[in-house]
Amino acid sequence: MIELQHLTKRYGNQVAVRDLSLTVDEGELLVLLGGSGSGKTTTLKMINRLIEPSAGSVLVDGRDVAELAPHDLRRRIGYAFQQVGLFPHMTVAENIGITPALLGWTEDKLRRRVDELLALVELDPDETRDRRPDQLSGGQQQRVGVARALAARPRLMLLDEPFGALDPLTRHRLQESFVRIRRELGLTAVFVTHDMVEALVLGDRIAVLQAGRLVQVGTPRTLMREPANDYVRQLLDTPRREAQLVESLLAREGL
């Protein structure tokens, strides 16, 4: 469904993404995994042209995204990111309904869609729809952010560490909700994270980036069994290492 062909992004003398080629299959969730400065966010943003590539192209459903007007492209792709970016001067309903409103949906259709989405992200429509963003908790805000991204029924969703700023309990709840939503809607998603556990739980395939280059892409199983280099191996081993650490700590306490 998505093809990244030899994508490169340069900022002056710095190269953020170097000759990256990747495909994302319809209906899969591809995780872009790497440390800070690995180029994962830059890559993600080149898909919906929030960042324009220095070289290379992005094809969605066979069409070069550069052929579409940026705003048209973005109305077909859902985007959720860590800071959420809800519009503080609009209600939750207005936030969620923004892309459909830009597309000219009727008031009626909008209202129904907003309520539908609030239910989908497990928020009470009557209680939430007229609230302002600053009246919501962090977890609720991100649920609204996801709802907003899904409002115009995109088939593709881009997420940039959406749950990174939330506490562990809320994060797990949102991860579970997201898995369910994706399955229900049959969404294709590209998900940026540096959290290994999140990558393993959510990802159908994982693409490991390092210093702007694609190091390896494959299922979690493939990456664990046949890591392309030390970096990948250490990355994929992290959850087990951490689990062992936790176990030994607990054992010491006699738990």
Add this chain to the structure above:
Amino acid sequence: MSEQLALLPGYLTAHLQLTLLALLSSAAVSLPLGVAVTRVRWLEQPALGVAGVIQTIPSLALLAVMVPLLAALGLQSIGFLPAFIGLTLYGVLPMLRNTVTGIAGVDPAIREAARAVGMTPAQQLRRVELPLAMPVIVAGIRTATVWTVGIATLSTPVGATSLGNYIFSGLQTRNSTAVLVGCVAAAALAMLLDGLVRALETGVRTRRRRRVAVVVAAMAALYLYTGLTLAAPLLSRSGRPVTIGAKTFTEQYILAHLLGQWVERETGRPTTQRQSLGSMVAFDALAAGDIDVYVDYSGTLWANEMGRQTVGMDRATVLAEVRTFLADAHGIRVAATLGFENAYAVAMRARDADAMRLTRLSDLTPLAPGLSMGGDYEFFSRPEWVAIRDTYGLAFGEQRTMDPALMYQAVAQGAVDLISAFTTDGRISAFDLRVLEDDRAAIPPYDALILVSARLARDWPDVLVALARLDGAIDVDTMRRMNLDVDERGADPITVAADFLSGLSRARPAGETR
């Protein structure tokens, strides 16, 4: 007091016209420019830089510099236009800077979201950036509003009517009521307009439809009133009023009101006043046809406009050559010689003059270094001063520039030893001062002349005839007495002028010319 209050609607309307139009044009420039600056990075430095520099120019100077600038461009150089342009420029910085700051201050995450949900740049601006920047932008508009109302009072010296007319003439004629009325009215107007802008902003932000509607209606009404009152003179049947100019001292205010009342009575034409103009501004305005009539003095024109040598000139020659010069160089006609002279003089306390045995300016030469002299804002830059100083070799220990209204008290109390005075100033006798004789005729005679513009002479011969009837109507004692009434007894120039005219019409039935 009531004559002063009768002027309030006119001054207030004029002030409103200036303020509202200047704010509108300021906003029309600043707000789009502010948006452009946030889109085109390199514009920020130059745009904010220029606006900042304009702000550092003292407001009065900015308004004043418009006069020669516009004259050089062949545009109306005194009155509404220079004031309007100066005020517009002054309102740019607060509006521009706040627009830039407000938009730039929008959270980058929100900006990213606006792009990501599929808004075009215009939609991002309209739906997200501007609404979020609005409180800061409106704060800039409110600042500009209050500043503009205040600075508009300074438009008086460049010939634009405003509430400043109360303040300037009140300071000059020491009418503190007038000053107070001007200040209170200006402050009240500032608060009203500021309140309207604030109410609009909160109404929009909290989405109170009715409040927004009421405020918008109020603003529309103000602008409508402004538009109508500006257009009225153009549409009125009686046509353009005869504009009478006055410089910045009491005698000029009295004479301007006198001429205005006389013209209205004799010809039925409406008149309007442009007071508190500087000497050069007044003359240039007459030459350009921006005012139609004012009183100037032969010596002033001789020394300043014609640049002639002043020493040893006789009255008849000066008068004849001034007349010719005015007609030939500017088409200006002398409608009448009023009948008195108001010359520059050097005056000191009679007591001191006796003690130091001073009767003539020549006597002053050896004593000058030990004495101090005070002059009004114009005196020390005038050629007459140069003539006096050089003819008598005067080198004063101290030279001070003072407000003309305060000069007499200053010399009476000994704060200065001598002052430049006008010979028709009643305060010379009231404060027991002695005028020193110009024994070497350093300065020319200063006959008071009614000057009319070329346009008036051409288009309104009836006004010219009416003014000609005032030839010789005022002698020096009468003028002194009228000046004294205003300066010392606190009478209103309007009343003093009216009293004189009612006495005059008894002595001069209509139709008689001299």
